[in-house]
Amino acid sequence: MIEFNHVSKVYPNGTTALNEVDLQIEDGEFVVVVGLSGAGKSTFLRSINRLHEVTEGEILINGESITKARGSSLYRMRREIGMIFQNFNLVRRSSVMRNVLSGRVGYHSTLRMILGLFPREDKDIAMQALERVNLQEKAYSRADELSGGQQQRVSIARALAQEAKLILADEPVASLDPMTTKQVMDDLARINKELNMTMVVNLHFIDVARQYATRIIGLREGEVVFDGPVGQATDEIFSDIYGRPVHKDEMLGEM
């Protein structure tokens, strides 16, 4: 469970990215966060694993404050949280296997990792993760030989190998075409159902959000302006979140 307790974030230049966010996300939910670019979606997501610091309030993960965590306890808490990025963030020159294995570094000693000595079980875990996204035959290819959609699925496999309980995905399909968007979102949905992994996903496309989410959180200028089950998120609600009627380019279409 993720709890936001009166969380605010103000950048040094005075921009408010998050304003008094107060909500809870239960285990197994598929939450999609929507809002215009600059509404604070990315800050919201990145404050959960503290890639961004908040200026006020506290975020608890399963009752433990990540806001106050320091040193090794912060590393341990981050280990439980997988993250998927818009630009995949793989080491392009390394093999797919090595990229997936890098999800395991939090489980081993620093010395062992400097020497790159992963135990046999880790290689099995990584292979299983690749199987789950249907890429096991690419295990020993270089990451940059793969298509964008495949690279994104490798990064999902990395989060799986991490054995996280929660996955954060920051615009995971923004740089993909409609076909691969569907594959990647289907993978996330399947992992959510089969492994009961909580998903918190930032999305730009409203129809994609509606199709996969169980719950929608709408942000506008750092404030939560809508929070409810997907069935309640009508076109009017989206217009309200966006502060204007929904544009055509906010629909992916052909799903």
Added chain:
Amino acid sequence: MKETPVELSSCTPPMPPSKKKPLFTIFIVLVLVTGSGWQIGFSITDLTAGLPEMGSLLVQLVPPDWTYFGEVTSPMMETIQMAVLGTTFGGLIAFPLSMLAASNIFHTNWITVPSRLLLNLIRTLPELLLAALFVAIFGIGPVPGVFALMMFSLGIIAKLFFESVEAIDSGPMEAMTAVGANKLKWMMFGVVPQVMSSFMSFFLYAFEINIRAAAVLGLVGAGGIGLYYEQNLGFFEYARVSTIIVYSLIVVLVIDFLSTRIREKLQ
């Protein structure tokens, strides 16, 4: 971010860039060149007067003394060995030092600024000076040469490498932070795989330069082939000098060829 309609500018089309700037650049370069020549007393007549001298020297260099090859093989090997050791030690120190100097790896000024100062200081010292310094410390022989080459290659590799470290993709580093890696694991998995091939490439480049640099170190008594250069020049043994030149040329060409091939493979 609010969407604003693009305003069509009502002003006249932009003027082509002025021609004054390139003209001014040419003027500045001319002033610098003639000024420098005048300051150091360069004269064309001196140059032409020296030409016949150069010609007679060239005549004496040919043909090389082929029998001398066997004799200089062992100092030539020593030169290569000095370069191997010097580059290796220099590279081993350059790697961590470049990391410390890169502002995308260490975000605090009190680490990066002193590291960069140290790098600049090392790079300011010419290898011949370093060699003379180490000869004074360790005595005549290849050991001071190795140390001089170490410092020299440290300067070259670190400078090039730290710039390429600063240019890497921040994505994998961000991913490693999110995975829960501590600083060392973060570097091992987010940084090192991205920079390893450029490091190897700079390492080989430094080795190429070191082979040539090692050849002159003997002039100050730091071992290698340089000593033989000096002796033969002193005794006006130009045929032998040209043997060493030809020999060095072959070694340099072979090593450059191999190293270029390997560096191409690293891309």
